[in-house]
Amino acid sequence: MAESTVAPVENGRVGRRSSRSRRSSAAREKRKTDALGRRAVELSRYYHGKVETVPKVPVRSLRDFALWYTPGVAEVSRAIQADPALAFDLTGRWNTIAIITDGSRVLGLGDIGPEAALPVMEGKALLFKWLGGVDAVPLPIVTKSAEAFVATVESLAPAFGGINLEDIASPKCFGILESLQARLPIPVWHDDQLGTAAATIAGLLNALELTGRTVRGVRTVLLGAGAANLATARLLLALGHDPHHLTLVDQRGILHAERNDVDELMLRNPWKYRLALRTNGGGRTGDLASALAGADVLLAASTPDPNTVRPEHVRAMARSPIVFALANPVPEIWPEAATAAGAAIVATGRSDFPNQVNNSLIFPAVFRGVLDARARAIPDEIVLAAAQELARRAQDHGLSASHLLPTMEELDVFPHVAAAVGDAAVTLGIAGRRRSHAEFLERARAVMGRSARLVRALARARLTPPLPSARVLREGTGP
Amino acid sequence: MSAGAETGPGAGGPSEAPSVPIHLRAARASDVPALVPLLLRLKRLNEEFDPLLKVREDAEAQAETILRAQLDDPKAVILAAEGVGADKDKVVGFVRALVRERPFYTPEWEGVILDIYLLPLYRRRGVGEYLLRETSAALKAKGAGVVTAEFPAQNEIATRFYAKRGFRAIQQLHARSL
Numbered sequence: 135m136a137e138s139t140v141a142p143v144e145n146g147r148v149g150r151r152s153s154r155s156r157r158s159s160a161a162r163e164k165r166k167t168d169a170l171g172r173r174a175v176e177l178s179r180y181y182h183g184k185v186e187t188v189p190k191v192p193v194r195s196l197r198d199f200a201l202w203y204t205p206g207v208a209e210v211s212r213a214i215q216a217d218p219a220l221a222f223d224l225t226g227r228w229n230t231i232a233i234i235t236d237g238s239r240v241l242g243l244g245d246i247g248p249e250a251a252l253p254v255m256e257g258k259a260l261l262f263k264w265l266g267g268v269d270a271v272p273l274p275i276v277t278k279s280a281e282a283f284v285a286t287v288e289s290l291a292p293a294f295g296g297i298n299l300e301d302i303a304s305p306k307c308f309g310i311l312e313s314l315q316a317r318l319p320i321p322v323w324h325d326d327q328l329g330t331a332a333a334t335i336a337g338l339l340n341a342l343e344l345t346g347r348t349v350r351g352v353r354t355v356l357l358g359a360g361a362a363n364l365a366t367a368r369l370l371l372a373l374g375h376d377p378h379h380l381t382l383v384d385q386r387g388i389l390h391a392e393r394n395d396v397d398e399l400m401l402r403n404p405w406k407y408r409l410a411l412r413t414n415g416g417g418r419t420g421d422l423a424s425a426l427a428g429a430d431v432l433l434a435a436s437t438p439d440p441n442t443v444r445p446e447h448v449r450a451m452a453r454s455p456i457v458f459a460l461a462n463p464v465p466e467i468w469p470e471a472a473t474a475a476g477a478a479i480v481a482t483g484r485s486d487f488p489n490q491v492n493n494s495l496i497f498p499a500v501f502r503g504v505l506d507a508r509a510r511a512i513p514d515e516i517v518l519a520a521a522q523e524l525a526r527r528a529q530d531h532g533l534s535a536s537h538l539l540p541t542m543e544e545l546d547v548f549p550h551v552a553a554a555v556g557d558a559a560v561t562l563g564i565a566g567r568r569r570s571h572a573e574f575l576e577r578a579r580a581v582m583g584r585s586a587r588l589v590r591a592l593a594r595a596r597l598t599p600p601l602p603s604a605r606v607l608r609e610g611t612g613p
Numbered sequence: 614m615s616a617g618a619e620t621g622p623g624a625g626g627p628s629e630a631p632s633v634p635i636h637l638r639a640a641r642a643s644d645v646p647a648l649v650p651l652l653l654r655l656k657r658l659n660e661e662f663d664p665l666l667k668v669r670e671d672a673e674a675q676a677e678t679i680l681r682a683q684l685d686d687p688k689a690v691i692l693a694a695e696g697v698g699a700d701k702d703k704v705v706g707f708v709r710a711l712v713r714e715r716p717f718y719t720p721e722w723e724g725v726i727l728d729i730y731l732l733p734l735y736r737r738r739g740v741g742e743y744l745l746r747e748t749s750a751a752l753k754a755k756g757a758g759v760v761t762a763e764f765p766a767q768n769e770i771a772t773r774f775y776a777k778r779g780f781r782a783i784q785q786l787h788a789r790s791l
Contacts, residue, residue, distance in 0.1 A: 391734045397658040400733070411733050 160464075167463065176607045181598075184256040185263065185272070190226070219566065222295065222508055229505055229581070230269045231296040233258050234287055236277050238303035239326075242438065242462070248274030251301060258300060258325075265548055266498025267578075267585035268505065270298065280306050284313045291318050295505050298497065299324040304361040305403040321504040321512040327365035329493030332500070332517050333539070334366050334433060334458060335373070336524035337491050340538045341456040341479040343529075347430060353379040353452070355429045357422060357443070357466065358436030359389060364405050366433060367413070369521075372514050378415020381425045382406075384436075388425050390414045423447055431456045434466040442466035445475035454478035460491055479535050488536035495540060496520055499548045502578050503555025508566030516558045523554035549578035633739045635705060637747055640693040645680050647704040648693065652676045655730040662765035665788050680709075688712045690724070690751045694731065694744065706731035706740065708748045712755045720758025724749070727763055745778060 178184075191202055200206050214220045222228040237251035255272030262270035273290070277283040283306075287297060297320065302310060307324055314322040323329070342348060354375065356363045359382050371377055382389040389410045390396075399407040418424055422443070426432060430452045434443055438461040448457060448467070457477040459465035465482040472480045481489035500520050504512055527547045528539050540547040556574035559565040569577065592598045640648060653676060659666045669675065683689035694706035709728040715721055726748060731740055749760045762780060764771040 392732055394654070394657075396733055397654060398661055401658075401661050407733070 163463075176604075177601070178253060180602055180607060184253075185259045185270075221292075222566070226269060227293065227295050228508070229267070230271065230294055231262070231298055231501060231505075232271050232273045232287075232290060232294045233262070233298045233300050234273045234275060234290075235300045236283060236302055237274055238301070238306065240301040245303065248276055255300060258298075261494055262298075262498055262501065263585055264589055265494065265545075265582070266502045266552075267581035267583075268498065268501045280309050280313075283310050284317070287314055287322075288317055291320060294320060295508070296321040296501055297323070298501070299326075301326065302361075304364070305405060307361050308364070308403075308405045315511060319510050321501075321509050323497070323500065323512050324361070325493055325497050326361040328512070328517050329497045329500075330362040330435070330460075330491075331365035331369050332496045332521040333491045333493050333524070334362070334435075334460065335369055335518070335521040336495070336528070337458065337481050337489060337538045338431065338433065338456070339522065339525040340528055340533055341431075341458075341481070343525075344533060344535060344538075345430075345454045345456060345478055349373045349375050352430040353428065354381070354431040354433065355422075355425045356380070356382045357384075357432060357434040358461075359384040359406055359409075360435065362435045362460070363433065364409065366435070367409055368405075369514060369518060371412070373518060376415075377412045380413040381418060381429070382409055382413060383422050383425045387421045388414060388418050390417055390419060392417070393419075423450060426451050428452050429455070431458075433458045433460070435460045436466055437461055438464040439466065440464055440468050440471070443472070445471055448472055448475035448477050451476070458482075458491060479538065481538055485542070489538040490541065491539065492542065494542060495524055495547065496551070498582075499551035499578075500555050502548065502552035502582065503574065504559060506552065506567070506574055506577050506581070507556040507559035507569065509555075509559035510564045510566065513562065513564070515562055516555055519554050519558035520551050523551045527551070545582075549575055549582055552578035552582075633743045634697050635694040635735060635740050635743075636697065637692055637694050637744065640680075640684060640691040640707065642681065642684055644693050644704055644707075645677060645684075648680055648691075648707050649673060649676045651704065651707055651730050651732075652680070652709070652728055655728050658730075659765050659768070662767035663788075665790065666765055683709065683711070686711075688755065690748060690755065692744065692748060692751070694735070694740065696735070705735050706744065708744050710748050710752055712752055712757050715759075722756045723759045723761050724752025724755065724757030725761045725763060729762075741774060742778070 192198070193202070210224050214224060233255045235248065235251045235255060237248040238245045240246050240251045240254055251274045252272060255274055259270040259272045262268040275283070275286050277286055291297070297314065297318065299307065299311060299314070299322065302324065307327065311322060311324045311327065339349070342352065349370065352375070354370065356367055363382065367380060367382060370380060386393065386395060389406065391411045393410065396407065396410055399410060423446070426447050427450045432443065432448075432451065432455065436442055442461070443457070443459060443466040445467070448455060455477050456479045457467065457472045458481045459467050459469070459472065460481070460483045462483040465484065469480040469482060469487050479489070481491050483491055485492070500512065500516070503520070504516070509516070524539065524547065527544070527550055528537060531537065531540060531544060553571055553574035556565070556569060557571050560568050593600070653668070653672060656668045656672060660668050680691070683691055688711055690708065690710040690712075692708045693704045695701065696703045696705040707728070707730060708726065710724055710726045712722055712724050715723055729741065729744060729748075731744070752760055761783070762771070762775055766785070
């Protein structure tokens with residue numbers, strides 16, 4: 135799911151293509167992906183990484199370090215020792231987060247390890263800075279167990295105002311998130327769960343609105359029971375979705391309380407076990423087809439194969455069904471096939487179709503919001519507030535079956551979502567810094583705006599050199 | 614998370630009707646087709662704890678043979694738990710226990726609980742507690758002076774379930790592959 139966050143954002147290639155041209159375009163897409171990969175390697179070699187540490191104070195001469203460093207800084211340390219909360223006023227902690235991974239499930243690459251995960255975390259840090267104005271430190275770590283992971287992050291926390299967990303294998307990721315949320319006094323977020331779930335729910339809320347439905351009234355099938363969909367299921371229940379009308383389906387078919395592997399789940403994946411007991415009222419059994427018969431909504435976050443969901447599956451759903459095929463890089467069913475089979479609304483994880491469900495619409499704004507509110511946590515209420523605000527923003531830009539969610543170009547969405555997150559933190563009583571909605575909005579715009587200006591200014595000053603041509607890269611002259 | 618029923622008051626005494634959502638009775642030969650899959654679920658759960666508890670390919674046939682034999686064995690206690698409501702007449706759990714002699718120790722007869730299993734929706738509702746109490750009473754009636762339970766050493770859920778009810782480890786079974 136998180137793959138979409140690092141895919142280049144492109145629009146305007148929205149089209150209705152026949153299945154024959156789709157087959158040839160699949161080969162074209164493969165060539166295009168390969169070319170992007172080669173170029174990414176060349177550029178990484180040229181720029182030697184994507185983010186760096188840049189001073190935010192003037193340095194006229196070494197004498198200034200009597201203020202920025204010793205002896206002056208000792209007084210700053212004493213102040214924080216006396217009141218640790220002052221770290222958020224006197225250092226960069228207020229705006230600094232860690233992007234932490236063990237590299238156990240990176241993009242679609244699997245368990246590639248922390249070293250190989252670093253370029254992905256750098257890309258995420260760049261997105262955080264550019265879209266959210268957040269200083270994010272890429273931090274892949276070597277850990278053997280979930281307990282060691284938790285202990286390591288706990289020991290790193292004093293440097294950070296928040297923690298973004300990334301690309302950790304399921305089900306290990308659930309326990310790690312729960313433990314860290316319980317132990318740390320700062321917001322902890324796992325983007326593959328919460329970012330994707332929030333973006334999915336934002337899109338779903340608008341799809342329900344467009345088809346005259348409500349969360350409480352629909353029957354929903356979730357295909358895939360990994361990090362994203364288990365979080366989506368939990369959040370849907372928090373929104374009032376009837377658990378009896380929620381059915382999860384994975385490789386073994388419908389998840390239900392008497393499935394043969396349910397005791398194994400109790401031991402290995404209690405999060406999935408709890409949903410097995412709570413959902414699927416009426417005790418449906420069988421495969422995806424049995425689950426989808428009469429369902430209003432399909433939220434697929436499973437296998438990147440366009441034959442995972444068949445047109446006959448969609449035809450068996452209720453009138454005007456909603457189909458989200460979110461696997462990346464290839465959706466579980468091509469949008470035109472889903473539409474031809476009767477889907478009223480289709481969303482994917484891709485930027486080249488309408489309705490991209492993209493966690494990049496969520497995470498920069500959520501962190502902007504919790505950092506500006508100095509929130510002590512990110513409870514589900516905040517995740518839902520972000521999703522609901524994102525949905526409202528799409529409505530303001532004119533809701534339609536092909537404009538379910540804002541696109542990444544609608545940059546004004548980010549400060550609005552950030553402000554909604556800040557408001558939620560204040561309402562929940564977990565904000566260390568209470569601000570009005572207008573103040574949150576203004577501050578988010580200011581910090582995000584400065585960040586975008588900084589990126590442009592560095593480029594104008596040629597401190598970040600322009601993208602080199604293939605010839606420059608061949609000749610190997612670095613910046 | 615619990616395989617057993619760790620909460621809930623259960624019945625006030627053996628003679629009272631249980632306040633748990635099951636109907637408990639002695640198993641019959643006609644229950645065997647329903648008991649076999651439950652017994653296999655328990656053995657597959659045990660498999661999760663240790664590679665030396667890998668379930669045999671013929672386990673299903675074994676389960677059927679053993680259950681049929683023990684239903685006729687006066688030293689065995691096999692109880693079937695039926696559900697209520699939509700699950701009425703459906704076997705949702707069972708207990709299999711055996712009274713055996715302790716030739717060197719007193720009490721001379723022990724009632725050993727070999728299997729105790731409940732479908733997930735019946736867990737954490739006081740049913741396990743009730744099953745344990747009724748089984749203990751049935752074993753006592755057959756002459757047992759002590760009740761024991763066998764389960765995988767790594768099964769912490771079972772360990773906690775029994776520990777809460779006054780059980781302690783008195784023997785250990787250590788294994789090594791040959």
